[in-house]
Amino acid sequence: MTATNDPETPPDAEAGIKLRILVDTCVWLDVAKDYRQRATIAALQQMVESDAVELIVPRQVVEEFARNKDRIVAEAGRSLSSTIRRVKDALTALGGEDRKATLSQLDDADHQITTLGSAVNDSIGKVEALFAAAKIIETSNTAKLLAAERALDKRAPFHKSKNSMGDAILIELYAEALAGKPDGEALAFVTHNKQDFSNMGVDERRPHPDLAGLFDGTGSIYALNLAELLNDFAPEWMEELKFDYEWQQEPRRISEILEAEHLLFRQIWYNRHWNTRIAIEEGREKVVAEKDYSRSPYKPGEILDTVWAGALEAAKRTEEEVGLDNLGGPWSDFEWGMLNGKLSALRWILGDEWDMLDT
Template sequence: MNYIFLDTCVLLDVSTKRSDLPLVSALEELVGSSSVKLVLADLVIEEYERNKESVAKKTAQRLSQEFKQVKAVVNEFAGEKQAETMEVLNDINARLPLLTEANYATIHRVERLIESAKIIPVSDRAKIAAVQRGLEKRAPFHISKNSVADAVIIEQFFEFMSSLNSNHDTCIFVTHNHSDFSSKDHRKPHADFDEIFSISNSLYFNNLASAIDQIAPDSLAEFEFEHDFTEETRGLREMLDAMDELVDKVWYNRHQNRMWGIEHGEIEVIPEGTERYGSDVIHEHILEGAIKSAERVEGKYEDTGPWSDFEWGMINGKLSALRWVLGDEWDMLDT
């Protein structure tokens, strides 16, 4: 069995970086097929729960700040292309809430992976060994920072790895924290961890992609290919144009129903100024305007019906969904 022991920073990074989505998908596939078992120290889960929200918010704030900086540069230097460029940027700005919300969807996927993991409680041995590392100034205490948690995590990895059958099981430690764990060559562990990673079934990686390639060389490439062709969030202008078309068609259908009612005597056409109102009457000037609007719709779109009940339901459903995305309540179908 391949056991992957993840540091907290790896979980936080894959939760908030869109570029790491193929890693999440590949890990889900490997875990689901029982090719890999995730192993997490309970300390790692506590750190993840404590930091995931703030990291996601910082990611959203960073995107917003970077967007403002780009707009400022365009305003100053774009010249005759400014209006065209600003239209594109404003479209992206309208999509930012959707893009940042995607972070939370990824967090939920990572949380499900955590639920599937083997959780290892931190032992007294690991705590004592971590303290000993601190006293001897060995990595991760070789730099001027509080590295107690990192020391406990690596010692807990060592303890778990030592409990495995070295002939059948491989234990892989993955961290993005190269300053605490790596040597000058970030792909290799610090020399102070030689006692841990000199064992044949113990492997060290400074990124999750390399660890996955070690286990299943082709899987990550497949998921990267899939994500390359994932449809991006649609722009605001595209959504508004689609919504305008749907509004026109919903109105046009209702107009045709009204014309049928007039022809069959169910709706009475009354002179302008007549003080009668209701679904069974329509004033002459309103009808004239409606007929002109209907002609405009007929000239604008190739398909103006009639539609089957299913097609009519789809049109109304699409309009309701678009309006909900843009802030209206569900089932808002006013025209």
């Protein structure tokens, strides 16, 4: 945690201290789009639900987050996807012995980007749920007037040549919350906007001198990292959640999915082939030459001899490529149902409709 004076005495959840936090919009956006911050969001949810933490959520933060959430979903994968696409195009054009393996790795990376987009959407939903559960703070006329005075006096966050009215209103709303702080509570202001709020050039972990009077480092904390703030407040809580998320199952790579789909396809095709082979041996199916094959009308139970010859060759190739041990069978009804269900599910993930079991 980044406090302004005594970093060894942060508020402590175990001591019964309640922490109230005003989180800048930029922090919410950065946390939502960073896949590694899932544990931070989960910890915050649990701390809010247990009443150890309370969020101070200004109306303008809710509105700014809503305006920018679609942008962060797009940004989560757009840049890397564009780079991967250019590299794949170059590899395809240039060729080379290692091209196939490299393209497979790039496909995996591209698939992970899609997964990343889903994770960002999930995080956005959790942030919005936190907003919905919080009391939304409207901007008071007093906060607007004091922010305007900051602008006239060129005090932070107006110490640079930019319009920082939104930032100034946030800090004034924080000051209002601080003025009403009861005993047994600590407040924290969390931002990633160091240029407007920090003492840049001296110690960016500390607030700008124009804002320093609002922060004593214990009862009122200036922080640049939400995860570190929560970790200082409730270290055991954060450690447990970090462990849970580190051991979460990661999505399969696209190459793994394609490999599994191809094996299931071969197993099911090979089983169907042997069913046909047995039917021919038992006389339920008949192999006929082109001159005897009926196309109009089609006659069930007839197989064109050239088609059957191709099927026998394909079966031999399948045995050589996959191996008899991997082809399995004979299958019980349950095992056969599982095989077909797995193939249907993997093909659905890859873009087919449900029950697409053609082989």
